[in-house]
Amino acid sequence: NLNIRVQVPARDEMGSLATAINELAVDLGRYRDSRSEFFASISHELRTPMAYLEGYTHVLKEGLYESEQEKERYLDIIHKEAVRLTRLIEDLFALSKMEEGKISLDLEWIDLAEVIEHSLKKVELNLKSKGLNLSVGIPASVPLVYADGLRMEQIYMNLLDNAIRYTEAGNIDVQVSTAEPDRVITVIEDSGIGIPAEELPYIFERFYRVEKSRSRERGGTGLGLAIVKKLVNIQGGSIQVSSSLGQGTRFEIVWFTGGSKYP
Numbered sequence: 001n002l003n004i005r006v007q008v009p010a011r012d013e014m015g016s017l018a019t020a021i022n023e024l025a026v027d028l029g030r031y032r033d034s035r036s037e038f039f040a041s042i043s044h045e046l047r048t049p050m051a052y053l054e055g056y057t058h059v060l061k062e063g064l065y066e067s068e069q070e071k072e073r074y075l076d077i078i079h080k081e082a083v084r085l086t087r088l089i090e091d092l093f094a095l096s097k098m099e100e101g102k103i104s105l106d107l108e109w110i111d112l113a114e115v116i117e118h119s120l121k122k123v124e125l126n127l128k129s130k131g132l133n134l135s136v137g138i139p140a141s142v143p144l145v146y147a148d149g150l151r152m153e154q155i156y157m158n159l160l161d162n163a164i165r166y167t168e169a170g171n172i173d174v175q176v177s178t179a180e181p182d183r184v185i186t187v188i189e190d191s192g193i194g195i196p197a198e199e200l201p202y203i204f205e206r207f208y209r210v211e212k213s214r215s216r217e218r219g220g221t222g223l224g225l226a227i228v229k230k231l232v233n234i235q236g237g238s239i240q241v242s243s244s245l246g247q248g249t250r251f252e253i254v255w256f257t258g259g260s261k262y263p
């Protein structure tokens with residue numbers, strides 16, 4: 001959404017009108033650039049899996065493989081790229097709905113402990129198959145948060161999924177803290193590859209990836225954190241990240257409880 005506010009100056013302020021118009025033109029230029037950059041990114045992101053699909057279906061159709069094993073490998077690639085394409089389209093759709101303010105939230109009083117435990121159950125297999133340790137600290141009673149349960153789960157699923165994908169060995173730590181009044185703080189921390197300090201400010205941007213090829217290999221679309229941030233913000237929370245390269249990454253989300261434990 002672009003809001004343009006024009007203030008008409010007095011006669012003797014024509015100079016400042018000229019400056020204002022100039023500034024507006026610069027802003028519009030930037031807006032146009034970021035939009036066309038966005039569309040360029042989308043078409044690039046869609047084109048890549050399409051190219052794989054086209055290439056490997058051609059190979060299979062023409063019988064250009066040397067063994068059944070090779071054929072299976074190509075089929076696997078086709079399947080993986082199709083899954084990625086579906087995810088990409090779903091993520092793009094979700095993001096554009098949120099950006100247009102068209103997302104409807106199903107708000108109710110939510111128990112964050114339940115949301116997090118549910119999300120952890122879903123990623124349990126991935127955690128185990130990578131041999132990662134999980135430590136969880138959730139207080140016995142967590143104040144309720146007024147939010148959309150499914151969207152909340154999406155937030156934690158995305159963060160946990162990233163933590164697992166970008167950690168080769170060690171630990172994923174999930175903590176819920178109720179020490180501060182009127183807020184619940186949740187932390188998801190991993191002992192993974194980390195993010196270089198100079199890249200940290202950009203990781204919530206659409207399609208921003210520290211290493212494109214690494215993210216692709218790990219099944220990423222570059223939209224997960226953009227979605228997380230939007231979902232957190234539209235539900236009144238805030239999210240912060242800190243990281244050190246080679247050591248791990250920590251995401252902290254602050255939710256407000258409105259000071260009341262029960263609705």
Ligand code: ADP
Binds near residue numbers: 163208219225248249
């Ligand atoms: P992707 O689908 O590529 O994972 P995201 O939007 O979820 O996209 O994340 C953006 C980028 O931030 C990733 O490509 C990755 O480089 C980096 N990143 C996100 N989470 C982590 C993490 N837990 N550890 C290290 N790097 C991360």
